[in-house]
Each structure stands twice: as structure tokens, then as C-alpha cells.
Amino acid sequence: MLSLAHKISLKFSMARRKISNKELRKWLSLETGLERIDKLKNAVIDLEKRMFQRRAYSVRAEEITIMSELQVREEKSELQRELLLLESQFGRPSTSSERQACRAIYSRYRELKRKVHQFESRSDILNY
Numbered sequence: 534m535l536s537l538a539h540k541i542s543l544k545f546s547m548a549r550r551k552i553s554n555k556e557l558r559k560w561l562s563l564e565t566g567l568e569r570i571d572k573l574k575n576a577v578i579d580l581e582k583r584m585f586q587r588r589a590y591s592v593r594a595e596e597i598t599i600m601s602e603l604q605v606r607e608e609k610s611e612l613q614r615e616l617l618l619l620e621s622q623f624g625r626p627s628t629s630s631e632r633q634a635c636r637a638i639y640s641r642y643r644e645l646k647r648k649v650h651q652f653e654s655r656s657d658i659l660n661y
Contacts, residue, residue, distance in 0.1 A: 548582065565629070572625050574634045580615050587611055597644055609645040612655045616642060 582644075588595060593604045600608065616638065626632045 566630075569623075570634060572628075573631060576619055576622065577634055577638060580619060582653045584608075584612060584615065586624050597641075597648055600648075605652070607643060609642070609649055612638070612642050627651060 572618075585595075587593075588608070591604070591607060593608060594600055595603065597608070619635075623631075626635045
């Protein structure tokens, strides 16, 4: 985040250049890439903590391979909601460092989706 003195000097220099208030707000709210990554990493850690608490509350294992079909579906939908919240805050990870920060949770989500698909394809074969 920019220091207060830097923001004030930036505001005055932009006022001299006749910069609009919208552009001024954009410049004042800019974060450095490192600050954004740190915030993203903290948000991912918080997400993982919430998922751990939900697993404990629902008595689900952390290992996907030993979960029942219902547990896998619950885990997937809860993680999906959490990812939507994360993406509403930070957007989709676009830089390599953002992708690296989110890699574990997106990998888990993909694994859960595969497992749900396996359950669905298995039930399709049984019902055919």
C-alpha cells in the first residue's frame, strides 16, 4: 500500500494534471504485486482452515479416497463455494505466483470433481 505522504503528493500532482476522481481513486488503491500475493496467501490459508473445521464438524476424512460418495459431494460443493468467494475477492489467479499460491486448493477441487464424475459414471453403468 502507498504511504500517506506518497498518496497526498500523488493526489496533488494528479490535480495539476486534471486527472479525474475515478482515475485518482484507482491510483490510490493500487497494491504492489507482493502485497497482493501476501493477501492471497493469507486468504488461501483462511480457506483451508475453514475447510478443516467443516470437515471436523461433518466428520469427514481429509483423504478423498476413503470418503463416501455423499462426503465427496459435500466436500466438493463446500470447496466450490469457498473458491467462488476467493475468486470474487481476488479474481482468477493469472500470474504464476498467484497460481502457485492457489495450486493446492485447485488441485483438491479437480480431484473431487474427478471422484464425483467416477461416481456418476459408475451409477450410469449400473442403471443401464
